[in-house]
Ligand code: PGA
């Protein structure tokens with residue numbers, strides 16, 4: 001079918017931009033026949049899962065090998081020409097064409113960073129041609145063209161203390177996050193987590209630990225000889241901020257265990273100079289859940305230890321969300337396997353792990369159908385783009401994870417959500433703490 005002239009892709013251009021770590025990344029601008037034009041810049045991870053779509057890097061000496069000129073050339077030479085003339089409002093068609101041109105399952109040939117840049121910029125331009133923000137286009141697709149009930153704003157999980165690959169290994173575990181479970185609005189949610197961050201900085205200062213160290217996602221960090229201390233310091237921060245732990249603000253932890261564990265179940269804790277087997281490691285996490293107000297644990301085990309994950313679901317407390325990031329790698333088949341094995345109860349959704357918007361969307365739908373939670377997530381190397389916030393709202397994800405409350409690539413997403421809450425007024429509602437319970441169907445959320 002011939003695309004309508006106004007929403008047909010007329011030009012695709014790409015260039016090298018920088019992400020928040022100062023590394024090159026792919027920027028792409030798509031212009032449509034009717035004049036709509038949109039740009040997207042793709043993010044990039046540091047604790048990258050083995051099963052993610054593969055980003056293309058130049059290697060060599062330039063930018064220590066992180067350059068993306070080859071990915072840019074793929075956009076200009078192959079991907080752009082292949083989607084020219086397609087209707088940008090038909091996201092599935094555009095993305096199918098991009099996958100077809102690349103021809104590899106993990107998009108390694110042209111590069112998942114090249115493919116995602118075109119996918120996102122096309123979707124944004126298509127939304128503009130329709131005269132609607134992206135979240136609204138995604139929301140109306142979901143409900144068969146009828147705008148959904150009240151718009152669900154995601155509960156944020158906000159990085160307070162960082163370790164692992166984001167903070168030069170200050171501790172082994174990667175993120176300790178605050179979750180403002182008692183918030184009444186999105187604006188109130190941000191206010192709560194900003195208070196936790198400031199108070200946690202004070203706790204670190206009083207202990208003589210440098211709070212000046214800012215990690216990749218804008219979180220605090222300081223070297224510690226015990227992983228639990230990182231959880232403890234954030235909980236102390238909640239109390240020091242005069243908030244009720246578990247009622248006003250709870251805690252989430254991203255262990256990112258593939259970074260220090262093996263598929264065979266050995267967990268090497270460098271900062272403690274000890275190694276635990278899987279059973280002892282899970283017993284330790286269960287103990288933390290008993291003593292701290294933890295509502296979500298992410299990547300508790302190695303990404304290829306499927307049996308271990310099933311065990312984790314039975315060993316760890318029912319009320320704690322078990323979230324798969326590297327485990328699922330935003331890949332629909334891995335999510336299906338997880339559902340069959342009962343290996344987790346929530347899925348982290350990172351568009352650049354998938355490589356196209358359509359692939360990421362199918363992961364969200366698959367998870368929601370099975371009653372799994374969904375957390376739309378930024379990367380540790382991110383950009384000033386705000387589309388991630390639109391994805392979380394449009395897909396009714398219920399949760400979003402972006403990093404800290406500071407640094408502009410992070411606040412860009414928070415500020416977009418504040419804008420939406422402001423504009424929607426009483427038509428918006430913040431997702432409540434029920435999103436962390438196991439098997440809460442998205443339709444039962446408080447809308
Ligand atoms: P990454 O970290 O972007 O470095 O993978 C984010 C996360 O692990 O959730």
Ligand code: ZN
Nearest residue numbers: 254298299325
């Ligand atoms: Zn993670």
